Each structure stands twice: as structure tokens, then as C-alpha cells.
Amino acid sequence: MASPIEEARVKLSGIGTMQAIGVVAAIVGLGGFFFGVSSKAVEHPWQSYLYGFMVWTVLAFGCLSISLLIHMTRGKWGYTFIRVMEAGSKTVLLMAVLFIPILAFLKDIYPWANPDLVAASKTMQHRAALLNLQWFAIRSAVYFAVWIVLAFVLSKWSKDEDRTGDVNYLIKRTNLAAPGAVLLVLTVNFAVTDWVMSLEQHWYSTIFGLIFVAGGALMALALAATYLGMVWKREPFTSLLNPKNFHDIGNLLFTLVVFWAYLAFSQFLITWSGNLPEEIIYYANRKEGPWMPVGTGIILLHFFLPFLLLLSARLKRTPSMLLPVAIWIFLIRIAEVTWEVLPSFHRTGVQFSWVDAAAVIGIGGIWFAVFGQILRSTQLLPRYLQQPSEVAEHA
Amino acid sequence: MSEMNGKYPEDMGLRDAPMIEGEHDYGTVTDKIGSIVLDRPSPRQWYIWGGIAGICLGSFLVSFCWLIYKGVGVWGINNPCGWGFDIINFVWWIGIGHAGTLISAILLLMRQRWRTSINRLAETMTLFAVCCAGLFPLLHTGRPWVAYWLVPYPNALAIWPQFRSPLVWDVFAVTTYLTVSALFWYVGLVPDLATLRDKAKHKLAKIGMGIMAMGWRGSAAHWHRYEAAYLALAGLSTPLVLSVHSIVSLDFAVSIVPGWHTTIFPPYFVAGAVFAGFAMVLLLVIPIRKWYGVADFVTMRHMDWMAKIMLATGLVVFYGYLMEMYYAWYSGNQFEIALASNRLSGDYKFWYYALIFCNGLAPQVLWSKRVRHSLTGLFVVSLIVSIGMWLERFVIIPVSLSHDFMPSAWGGYTPTIAFGDVMFFLGTFGIFLGGMVAFVRILPMIPMSEIKHLLHLEKHESHPAAQAETVA
């Protein structure tokens, strides 16, 4: 009995197009960025680089978190796009390479790397025990090491399972994914503390890391839903996917939208009510200039709009209606990371320059080009998709 | 549970096991569950626990009357520790009250069918736990007879509740939670009450059940609307559960007391509540399924799932402890640092380490399948977790209050025992246990209609119609 998966060793023509766009974006974006660096168009161009790096790193570890979730729950709901999430999570290796320039231009980016600022602040002197070049580099290496191991080992086992049909791999990947999820939350939390929170001289928030965990998962799932929304009309996807699958993915998107909003609002309400100077600075700063309308826009378009749309069961069950919502969530996620990162540079004058745009487009271009390359070498549907499993329970 | 033989099993390990064991049809389900209420004599343990509940209720009444007569001074609260056992117990009980609605609602939405056999018991537990919880802040106000002032109504003094205070949010959150949980519970009961009405022989039981069943006749059109309403209630209850304990956590986090004012509190409190709630469900379910012989419906598979959820939420709680410590250091704020070191080496350090053991370390044994599948092991872990979650609230409340900003205002906290904090706390177990003991006797503890639905699905699982849907 030849399964449709065996026969249709799926090659999606779209991947090539996506890669071509990615390469063009990378050349244009990075060209623009380096022109900005050499022409001194902005005071601290490497801040733009960190911003671009963060946007796509959030997506990379988001893919890893969704892939861990699918492996851990053995959720049939995710088997149709698990290869895409695995490919996305493998890009953490790319992000590790792209992290190196940040180490080289630390002074341009972080206040704690600036001796004058540290000398002026007791808090920063206190934090200097952890926030210094050596420890920052070592910790970052640990985060990337954890992510790379999880991404590559899971993906390898997942493929070995396909190749050999040995069910022991199923047990192995589940057993790795559960503690892996614990490790992921911890490493993302500390990574975000180091890379983003430490941009502020005094501010801190214990929930900040979780906001990024939820946001990353949301962005990755939006990518997955976009992918399914684009391929579902082709065989063998059409016969593998039913409205229930889309309904489940829509529900998960809805849950993550609400969870993200819950975390973000918790942080806001507690900070706003406490109104302590070293904390409220975070929001006071985001009330200035263009950030107030951007923040308001995020409340309306990152929470209310998808929330109300995703309440509809009909929308969730109709791929052609779910697709634009998924694309929208993906794009608004970029805006949210922008709002989290850029105001923390406390720029005077222009808040969002073309160098920022160039960095985010350039790094995004590389990301999609590499992502496409990984997808190209991958069997897009795992064979175990068709094995009997807990369909009834998770479908 | 045959292990792998090269091919994919339906489900790994215990997930092989059916959710309903033994040979059952629709009739025997009704008999087995319904007759506990209608005609089976209660087991000896029922009388023993009824007696224990009675003793606790007695101690409740005595300490309650004494409290009303003398005032809140009979408790150990003082200045600076204005919150003591009262708020610890409030948060503890309300946390326990979270698993019930969570089991029912979230698992229903996720179509996790294993919920069916434990949801009624868990929901009932929620109701009584929330009642116990509500008592504490009410009595802590000192003048519970004017508690209606908390409700916004136009009055002669032209005074309104202060909506910027999380304590007022609490009033709304807890009453909403109690009301919605009761509605959810009652709606779930209606078809079963109709079953009992039709099954009962005794005239009084027939009339009583008949009134409560509202004339339910199982019409298909009714079932359809019923399902829609039940799903809607589940969809509303899920965020409600999260909101209630988040709001409880805001009672602390919205202030600027060191150790309280931290943004992780809402999710960390919610996880703690679910953690404690599942521990309490296990503590109740393990003995009840044995005494009433309902192990066919509450199988080891249920235990395994509950243990996994406990493990997951326990890890979130542990994560919260780590974050509190790390960010206390990271903040560079002298008060936060002082509070953290006070937890680690101050007057109450023993309780902090006990807390880390109970909630952080002990649940890690649940990674092992052997522990998850041992009733004794699960029972012991659940007991440790229940104690640990109580300690967590103890560590949060008196430790922060007794040492906040000014050393001249530091103090300590000692609960009173006889006629005071401890006796009152034990007394609330009378309400909880008494309620549960009465419930298993007068209402079906397992939803019969849902078990029948499950039976139907297991019987027709391979039915092609179930999967024949295609993309619209």
C-alpha cells in the first residue's frame, strides 16, 4: 500500500521563490545597512543590527518551542507542519553566527559596556558582575548551544524515525522534548534578559522573558498556519488536512494571542500601579514620540483584532480565511518586537531610521534564504503522520 | 500494556489502557454510579470521614463564634503583619479551588476525554474550596456584617468602592468565580438529575431530583443547545480561572512591598493554584475510587495525566522561585536584595527551605513513570505539594511584611492556636470535608451522561463517518 506521502516526495515550487526573495532582501538590506554604517548615517548603527537580530531570533526560538510542543504531546495536529517548525528551529545555528558582530560592537549597543555610564550608576556597578563581555559571551554561547542541540537532535531523531520506522525514536524524542521545553523557557528567559532587558540601565521585570516565549511561539505558529494556508490546495495536503486541523491551529493561535496579551498586560498593570521610578521608565519612555501610537496600535491590532477574528469557528475552519489572519499576526509580531527593543536605546531624534529597516530586512532575507535551503533538503511530511496514533485524543 | 513490537501502538504505555475499564453498557453505568446515591449503603469510611468533618465543623463553630464575639484580635495578626493566616488560607483555599473548573473547562475545550470521570468531583471540590476561601477575607475585614459595603450600590454616604484597589477586584473575581463555577456545575448535573429522577423508586427522591432536573427529557434539540451552552461556559471559565488567581496575585504585586511587587506573580500564582488543585483532586480521588469501587471509570490513565500536569505546573512554580531570586539580585534594589537574603537566612528560613523541598524538589519524582503509576507514591507527593503550597503563601506573606523598608518598623508573626488561627483553619476543613461527604452521598459523583457518550465513542471509534470530513 503506497501512501501518498511516499509518492509525493513533496517539492514545493514556492520554496525557490521564497529563497530568491530572501536573497534579494538580504543583499538590499545588508547593503543598505553597511552603507549606513560606513556613511555614519546614524550614531549607533549596531543598535539597528541588534534589533534586526532580535526580530528573527524570536522567530527561530519560537519555531523551536512549537516543535518541542508537538514532539512532547505527540500531537497529530502538528504533524503536517512539524518539518517546517524543525527547519525553522535549525536556524538557531544561523542566529548564533549572526550573533558574533554583536559581541564585537558591544559598546555601540549596551549601556553596561560603556564605562562612563557604569561609573555613574550604582545599579550598573552591581550588575557588572554578570553584565560584562566575558560572561555575556559565555552565557550567550550556552543559550545557543542548548538551542542548537535541541533543534538538531530532535530533527535528526524525527527523520531517523521516518527512515527506520523504529518506534523507539518516538519515545526518545518525547523524552527529550519534555525536559527540553523546561530548558528552552529558562534559556530564552535569560537570553532575553541579557540581550534586551539589559538595554535599560535600571529597569527589570521578572515576566519579561515569558512575554518573549509566548510571542515567539505565536510568531512561529503564525508562520506554520501561513504555510498550511498556502499548500492545502495541493495533494497530498488536501487529503491530509481537514477543517478540524485548521480549527485546532486557529484555536492555538487564539490561545497564544490571549496568553501573550495576558502576560504583557500583567507586566503593564503591575508596573503602572507600582509607579516606581526605575520601573515606570520603561513605559514612560514608550509614551514618547511615535511609540505611543505604535503601542496603541499593538493593543488594537496585535490583541483585539486577531482576538475577535479568531473567535469565529467558521474563520478557523476555512483555510482561505485563516491565511490572511496568520500573515497579519506574523507581521504584527515584528512590530511588537520593534516596540520592545527600539525605545530601549533611548534615542534622541529619529526613533526609527532607514538603517533599522535595512537591518531587519537584511537579516530577515538571510533567515528566509537559509530556512528555504533547509526545507529543500527535507521531506516535508513525516511518514509517521499516517501511523495510527492518538488522533482521537488530540485531533 | 504490551510493549513495542515494531509497530506503532495506539498509544504508548498506559495510554494503551482504555478510559473505561471492565465490561460496561449504558445501563450498568447508570446502575453503578446512580445507585451510590439512590440505594447503596455507604461504606464504613463514609461514616468515619463524616465524623471527622463533624468534629472540624464543631471546631469551626467554636472559633467562629469566639472570633465574632472578640474580634480579629484573637488571630495572630499584628502591626506590621496585618495579613497572616487569614490571607495565607484564603490564597491556599482559592488555589485549590482552581483545579476543578480547570479540569472541566480546559480539558473539555481540548477535547481531552479523560476529564469525564473526574470533572464532577473536581468541580464540587472547587465550590466548597471557594466557600472556605471566601470566609477568610470576609472575616478579616473585622466587621463581616457590613461586607455589603464592598458591593457598588448607591448609599446614603455617597461612598463607592475604590476601583483602583486590587482588593475590590478580588471581590468581583471571587464572587464571579463562585457563581460561574456553580452554574457550570449545575448545568453539567441536569441530565444526570433527570436520570436519577427516572431511576429513583422513593417518592421523595423522585420529586427532589425531578425539581432539580427542570423537566429535562433528553431531546436532541435540547442536547444541541445544551452542548453549545456548556462549551460557552467552558470557554468563559478557562480565562476566568486564570484571571481569578491572577487578581489574587495582584493583591500583592500591585503594592510596592519587596517580594510582592514583581511582574511574574500572575502566571506564577496561576500555576501554583493549578498545582495545588491537582494535588487536592488526587488526595480526594485516590481513596474515593477505592471505597466506592469506581476504579473502572477513574483509571490509572487519569492518575498518570494528573501527575503530569502537576509536574508541569510544579516546574512553572519552581521557575517562579528561581526568577524571584535572580531578579532580586539583578534589580540592584537594596530592599529586594534584603528580602531575598531574609528568605534565605532570616527568621523564617526553615520554612523557605521546606518550601523549596516540597514544591521544587519533591515533585521531580513524577518524572518517573513508576511513581506516577503508584497510588501510594502519588498520594504522598500530593500531600507534600499541598503542604508546600501552603508554605509558599506563608513565605510570601509574613516574611515580606515583617521586614519591609524601615528596620524600626520590623516585627514578627506568630499564629494563635486555640480558638484562633489554627483552630479556625482546621475548622474550614469541616466545611470542605463535610461538603464533599454530603455530595458523594446525594449527587452522582461521576457524570453518567458523559460516561455514556464516551462509551458510545469508544464503541464507534473506527466509524469512518468520524473522519470523513474534508476541507470545505
Place this chain on the structure above:
Amino acid sequence: MHTSKQEPTIFGVIAEYSDGEAVLAAAQAARDAGFKKMDAYTPYMVEGLVDALGNKDDRVPRIVFICGLIGAGLGFLMQYWITGVDYPMNIGGRPNLSWPSYIPITFESGVLVAAFSAVVGMFGLNGLPRPHHPVFDAPGFDRATRDKFFLCIEAEDEGFDARLAKEVLLATKPDSIQEVPNL
């Protein structure tokens, strides 16, 4: 009690089955035979039965959604009116419209109103509580909440004919067929 028999006609014809799938097939068959006014009575929800019977009603979720929005809106306005309009007070320097502080109660009131609307709406549309209904008089109907499944073709149906109804139902192989008196 039964003296005022103005309508001596029957309420309908009822057939009894012992399985959910059987009653589902029977409902389909009766529908195909042209009957419209009928209902099934089952001990648990049998999926697809309302579709087969053609008496699906999807108003409950809409009621809940609208009432939830109304409840949340009223909750927010109540707080704003009280703290911002009727009796403004300076609480820790917070503005009169302290919207972040209002969100928790806005959410709770939305949920409360929505939950009540779900329960009241469901029972109301179902016409419950209703202590008595003619089908209760069908022989053996007390097992409809236990282990039996019933399909009743009601006499109100246009062009109802007891003989035809019985014929159609008989073809679905029920355990028994009875007439339901209209008392």
C-alpha cells in the same frame, strides 16, 4: 384531571432503539420520508442527530457573545462613572480614568453576564423548566435517560399520518413502536 379532553388526538408516534447510531439512522430515514416535526430523546448527546432531524439552532453562542460584550462594557462604564464622574477621588495620584485598574473588573463582569446568558438562554430556548411533557407518558420512556433512544414523529407535522409514520419507523427496525397520547 383528564376530563377536559378537547383534543383526543395523539401527540405522536414514538419508536425505541438501543443504540445511538440506530436512532441517528432512523432520524435520517424519517426525514427522507418527508417528516419535519420530530424529535429524538437520548441519554447523552448523539453527534449529528440535530442535523439529521433538521432542528438545529445556533443562537446560544451568539447570545453569549453579545451579552459578554454588554457585560464588559457596562462593567467598565460603571467603574469610570463611579471613580471619574460621580465621586472622583485622588488615589495615589492616579488619573480619574485609571483604565488599567478597570480591566480586571471589566473582564469579570463580562464573564459573569455571559455565563448567565448562556444558562438562561439555553434553558429558555429549550422551554425548560417544564415539569411535564407528553412524551413522558410514552411507555418505557423513563429509560430515555438511562439506556434507550427514542424517536418521536409528532402529530403536529403537516400531513401527519399515524399509519405512514409507523410504517416508516418500522422499516428502521426499532425495539418497539408506540403511540404517545396527548394528555
